[in-house]
Amino acid sequence: MTSGSVTGVRNLTGIPKSFDFSGSVPLFGEASRLVRNAGEHSLVQQAVSRGEGVLCRGGSLLVSTGSFTGRVPNDKFIVESPGVKDDVWWENSNGMSASDFDRLFGDVLAYASGGEFFVQDLQAGADPASRMNVRVFTELAWHSLFIRHLLLRPKREELTGFLPDCLVVACPGFKATPAIHGCRSETAIAMDLERKIIVICGTGYAGEMKKAVFSLLNYTLPAEKIMPMHCSANHAIGDPSDSAIFFGLSGTGKTTLSSDPRRILVGDDEHGWSSNGIFNFEGGCYAKTLNLSADAEPEIYATTSKFGTVIENVSTDPSTGDLDFADSSITENARCAYPLESIPSASKTGRAGPPGHIVMLTCDAFGVLPALSRLTSDQAIYHFLSGFTSKIGGTERGIKQPQPTFSACFGQPFIPRHPKAYGKLLRERIESAGSTCWLLNTGWTGGGYGRGSRMPLQVTRGLLNAVLGGSLDGVPMRSDPNFGLLVPERIDSVADSILNPRLGWNDGAEYDRAAVQLNAMFEENYRRLSR
Secondary structure, three states: OOOOOOOOOOOOOOOOHHHOOOOOOOOOOOOOEEEEOOOHHHHHHHHHHOOOEEEOHHHOEEEOOOOOOOEOHHHEEEEOOOOOOOOOOHHHOEEEOHHHHHHHHHHHHHHHOOOEEEEEEEEEOOOHHHOEEEEEEEOOHHHHHHHHHHOEOOOHHHHOOOOOOEEEEEEOOOOOOHHHHOOOOOOEEEEEOOOOEEEEEOOOOOHHHHHHHHHHHHHHHHHHOOEEEEEEEEEEOOEEEEEEEEEOOOOOOHHHHHOOOOEEEEEOOEEEEEOOEEEEOOOEEEEEOOOOOOOOOHHHHHHOOOOOOEEEOOEEOOOOOOEEOOOOOOOOOOEEEEEHHHOOOEOOOOEEOOEEEEEEEEOOOOOOOOOEEEEOHHHHHHHHHHOEEEEOOOOEOOOOOOEEEEOHHHOHHHOOOOHHHHHHHHHHHHHHHOOEEEEEEOOEEOOOOOOOEEOOHHHHHHHHHHHHHOOOOOOOEEEOOOOOOEEEOOOOOOOHHHHOHHHHOOOHHHHHHHHHHHHHHHHHHHHHHHO
């Protein structure tokens, strides 16, 4: 742990002189104290001593993210630089001029000058062939701990002469000024994709850091013919060639379903798919904790009492001090962040072969989609580009209850390029690997939101086990009359009303109307993407 300036940056061109990283001009000024690559014990101690969090059972760190308990997509910006302007899907992205970005960056550095900042030299991408070195500066000690969990930690010898490809500065204490910085509020997540610089200010929600790095990878990797994916992944024990990936937005079950002690967890949220197979972008997990229990999710639950796990926005029992995962009074988006090695069944390499199964997770608040459907390759691309799900309360600011939505590529807020670019890459990968594709509904059954109930986790796990175990091979399939999907006619121990959702509704005609409504939404969304 040292203090001083930060030197030696590669592949960062066109930086104004005031942002020179050659070593002649320190990043935050001569008076700044930079705490370099502190470990978990030091960061926990400093977070507690600075009043940023409190220790819980086992040494986990309980923190508050302040007024922001979720991401703020409307405050995310991409610099309109000449090198990226023609490649960005501007219909999906807020633009920021290069001069506004430089002013914002400069003002953040001026605000931070003379204070204490934490620096982590990390990596994104478990495949050395496409790995990106990331240097992260944070105002808060617990933010440094969080991102140290979530990205990959280089070996000690790799830190010698570490040269970052990307810079991230997270400064929640700095409040942007729209009239000066070209943003919309006091909060800004600004990304210069060409120079690979990310500035985050005005929000204490740590998830913005990991998703900003993911967005950068979503821009850079397609040019290398690598498919970036908002998905979790696992593989069979002892056989990395028997892998599966799980596309889905927050709240659909990516983390829960991929964390299975009977399989090896590759990662829970972000992966790439290259000619070498699939690989994790990250070195940790960021799991939702609402109603977390030892019975339903034992591996994730166990991490909440491990030293250094970051617990965000969870209430505590006033008499015992124990974490109360059933209390959503702060937010429904309460989370825990921990390194992958906290999961006993996690992969040591973060890599696996091409997926034999691709599972697209959707949380259907209408309650009309079958629980499990097999997709043709064309249907897989259609549902990938559609990205239908329901936003779950708390995932984004202002979301209180499920809202049906279409999020292209199951991650629209994080894709700088047009969805067609990712759809083309995915089709090529599916055809090359011969992957079998599925749509798994983790949403409502027996009626829509407010009438039916959420799909039982044990039912979803049973369906997934049938897919990955091969027990559905040769099972007769029926064609769903509303969506054209192939649905298993019967699966042992699964109720017919789960496989055929119309049977679970009290009023079949009402189901038909809801199905027609959702189908129309699919068609309108796809027409919009095709324009």
